[in-house]
Amino acid sequence: MKYDKKTLLKRKIKHIDIKKFNSIPLIESFNDMAFQSRNLARACRIYDMMLKDRDCTVILCLAGSLVSAGLKKVILDMVNHNMIDVIVSSGAIVVDQDFFEGLGFNHYRGFVNADDNKLRELMIDRIYDTFIDEEELRICDNTIKIIADSMKPGAYSSREFIYEMGKYLDKKGKNPESFVLAAYKKELPIFCPAFSDSSAGFGLVHHQTEKKDHVSIDSVKDFKELTEIKIKSKETGVVMIGGGVPKNFVQDTVVAADILGVDAPMHKYAVQLTVADERDGALSGSTFKEASSWGKVDQSYEQMVFSEATITFPILVSYAYHKGSWKQRKDKRFNCLFQ
Amino acid sequence: MKYDKKTLLKRKIKHIDIKKFNSIPLIESFNDMAFQSRNLARACRIYDMMLKDRDCTVILCLAGSLVSAGLKKVILDMVNHNMIDVIVSSGAIVVDQDFFEGLGFNHYRGFVNADDNKLRELMIDRIYDTFIDEEELRICDNTIKIIADSMKPGAYSSREFIYEMGKYLDKKGKNPESFVLAAYKKELPIFCPAFSDSSAGFGLVHHQTEKKDHVSIDSVKDFKELTEIKIKSKETGVVMIGGGVPKNFVQDTVVAADILGVDAPMHKYAVQLTVADERDGALSGSTFKEASSWGKVDQSYEQMVFSEATITFPILVSYAYHKGSWKQRKDKRFNCLFQ
Amino acid sequence: MKYDKKTLLKRKIKHIDIKKFNSIPLIESFNDMAFQSRNLARACRIYDMMLKDRDCTVILCLAGSLVSAGLKKVILDMVNHNMIDVIVSSGAIVVDQDFFEGLGFNHYRGFVNADDNKLRELMIDRIYDTFIDEEELRICDNTIKIIADSMKPGAYSSREFIYEMGKYLDKKGKNPESFVLAAYKKELPIFCPAFSDSSAGFGLVHHQTEKKDHVSIDSVKDFKELTEIKIKSKETGVVMIGGGVPKNFVQDTVVAADILGVDAPMHKYAVQLTVADERDGALSGSTFKEASSWGKVDQSYEQMVFSEATITFPILVSYAYHKGSWKQRKDKRFNCLFQ
């Protein structure tokens, strides 16, 4: 195998289009089967219930390397068709992956058994079977710095900063297929509770190192804003891809509302697509049943699906898309709450 | 929740029909993505290569509770459309599940958090989220005894015994949707290398307890016969659902041929759908790369897909079905080798 | 890295000696913790209860590559100190690994990212991070043939054949550290319900190919004999390492007794060390709670420990060894039942 950059970065990752296949027949068959197929079918129905429920705000939680894996268009379609109202994500998905592609860069099909030392020498980063050009990532890091440099110093929520990223893409982006951009246009809030833990962190550290008066990212503000959205919503439903900080963060808003003296209901609907399980006691695999002891998730309409998301997430969203319940929904434009 | 048998055994498991949905668009999208979606797409292409290769005998390995989970028709369609030439399976799938349904019984949608003590009192058996009527299983056990009682005493391979089961269903079965029956009609061999480790074991122990001259199941004969099929085949491809004994057994035939002095090639194609992984050193999750050190599987066309089979198996077979390469294949009728 | 056989097969796997460290303090600390440490502590206590219970027959189930991983001495000590009364195992552990070492051969420390094509050319087999000399394995296969050739033709249980293997080692073995040998001497039965699915299969196929009147391995007889042991035992306890056929086989004996008209109690005690889980519906990870719906395992004293066995198995047995409850036990010599 020849290790040069041109050869290795040849085949682009292509994003799956959930509008081009209809998973309803598959899911309807899964419904009367067993194990994870049946769980996936129930998760699909619960997601569709969220979309039918006029009172329900739908929150999408994202963790894992989803955009680099070809799932960007799935999220983009959810934004564009009012299938979600809020996104809570790990930083990498938003900055290193979606925003990165919005700047005109790509992810590439790689392979697992690569010689990682040779990759490093070529400045190619690997995520399992996917390759990224580190030189392009550095441009992305620096773009974050440029955005921060242009902002008024002060403490921002990640949502506010990501809004600025959307604005940047709107003006200077090179690929319109970005959910950061689409969310900006639709005033749909995106939160990254651990924002610095991403390419954004590099740019912002650089920014803070250079400037005494600078932008800071206040994760408390994130939590406060998301709790306000929870409070404004009559009911809430959560679609979780992976676990991690976004899962915990969203679950916690119910308790946060309570602490602020507001009697907000538990999340009425919840589905999670994950490979984690509960046996090590970690949050990512903890069951919704457990979450109901904390007063966070109602047990009536919850479903964990223990299967890998690159397969199950497009199937879930294709089902809901073709069911069409989203057609009666409007964009909730939650960003406007905070202006 | 009311625990009575009628209430609990109400909703039958229905078997998915891979002819009623076309997974080609999904798989073609998966092809340029990452992680397990891409692995599944490659597994689909490799399976299709097996079907296109005129020299290739295709062996299906089955482990896990697949038929009770609604996958019977998938296997049945593979038999009926010449998409496989040999089955190697755990005993339960063949006897407790497929043959059991051939006798007119069913599996039922249950639930995970059942009160298992109450189920036991009602003679309801649970497999994760699926229920079975133990009284019906006892009839199945006894049918095996009846078949054994009717046979000439001696040592049989499991294949020979399962052939008799097919014959029985042909005469007295109550549900034609059985791959044991279909395989019988098409002279397609089914091996269960651990045959007694199933409902068959109960019937056969009962048979042997009653009769001094009796039927015995010689697993060496199984291995000998399967090795002969391997030797007769120019090339072989393996489709594995789960791991366990069937995986090992089929992989071992290459070495067995060698020991018999025949220079049989490694399995040219191999795909496995599994949730196991290699980190505990057990065979079920061992990689095909590892198997190539043993001289069992060629590394050129192999793919493990780490995802649960109730979701991935129907997608795999629907892809190959709609590709249509099976149309040029004939039934190999390997049972005739041994007559 | 130089790929020659001498370099690659240099560092022998050494078997851990549970008498040389005392895990009681560790386990007592684990008892008041959480997750798998607490589960392991409870499994230890349940195993000790089995040993204290005068009425209890203890069955050890083995699956996975345990002996090649350095756990042979653990099993050997269990046999020699009357800590178990019956072994039910996958074939490879008994034949390819323990008997193989009894013939004077060894397993070797290897590494995961080996070039498997080069290994194959050198006739080195890989199990995850462990290497085996395929040429030595062929001698092992052939020894099985020699044993079979020397036996009176007929149908044998795997137990009977393994007894002959013990006898062979007693005469011609080159390493006394073999549990096949120790079990032979103590009349402790070893069953391999899928016996041909191992190195034994190779030797026996060779034997059957050469001889018209030959030895066959009747797995029904295995089941019948094990059920008789279950029936003779007032109570039973099961220690399972991994899942697979041994787990199912032993669980099934309760039902088999019932079918033979004997009202045998469920297994009173059960512990399993495994990495599998219940979410795919397969038997290996199915819970004992589920098994109680089938009437196989009592729910009072059962514990699954979800953690890898090379770490947990020595800790479990060291605990029970140092507790000393085995000192009051005698060898049950169940082989004598069948003479």
Added chain:
Amino acid sequence: MKYDKKTLLKRKIKHIDIKKFNSIPLIESFNDMAFQSRNLARACRIYDMMLKDRDCTVILCLAGSLVSAGLKKVILDMVNHNMIDVIVSSGAIVVDQDFFEGLGFNHYRGFVNADDNKLRELMIDRIYDTFIDEEELRICDNTIKIIADSMKPGAYSSREFIYEMGKYLDKKGKNPESFVLAAYKKELPIFCPAFSDSSAGFGLVHHQTEKKDHVSIDSVKDFKELTEIKIKSKETGVVMIGGGVPKNFVQDTVVAADILGVDAPMHKYAVQLTVADERDGALSGSTFKEASSWGKVDQSYEQMVFSEATITFPILVSYAYHKGSWKQRKDKRFNCLFQ
């Protein structure tokens, strides 16, 4: 089962003391075995190498419910015996668990199959098999608010805030067994890159809701400070328990240093105890080999151990404690860097 608070919150979780058992003999045996036991042995040796290397700063990464599971004293001993120099953790471990116990509260042994609706009514929270008094947690939340209220408004790193928490415990704590307290006394920095994603979030949201001029938590400052520590250290080693944000955050400091124009070496040593694996492409299970393509971790001395941490973490630290290499280390007092 009686569901009242007194009955359910009776048996306290007790923290394991790694000084009271010596895991060196166990680990030395594991060294010549296979699979995860050998991996754990290598991880132990690598951790000991870190402690022997005079130039090495040791960073401990924590994710999962470790303190509630009885691992607090392990971390405390690492702090007190200079076995680590920096902690990077999920928020819950630091705030909801360690600080919470410092306030005099406890975690309790619970059970997995609890009725979570009844628990919620009693204000008992469940983590797998562990119970927590939600009313006590609310006091913990409010204590965070009290601390924030007492601070000068402005943007703080989580490290600075946690320092204040240590100071609070020093004055008003009710249980001296707290690593937040011990770290405060030794000027050892603790970072929580997703600080609001914890009980701290509740208190801080409450604080910000009440006060216009308030404390905010700037995660960029965290990243900047941790990068400075990386830059000041000649070499670095990382001990990771679980994955998540702490793993990524610490790995990223190498790149951050590079972006700031400093040529910092990759992490020279790295071990991770985890149950996650690489197959879903998520960061938690990504291999160190992969991380080396990003220029973050050197491949020479890295080891992943795929096994659950409540079992492996105490064994790892007991080994290093009894090896005694920490005796030559001094406390690095990195907090002083930022004064």
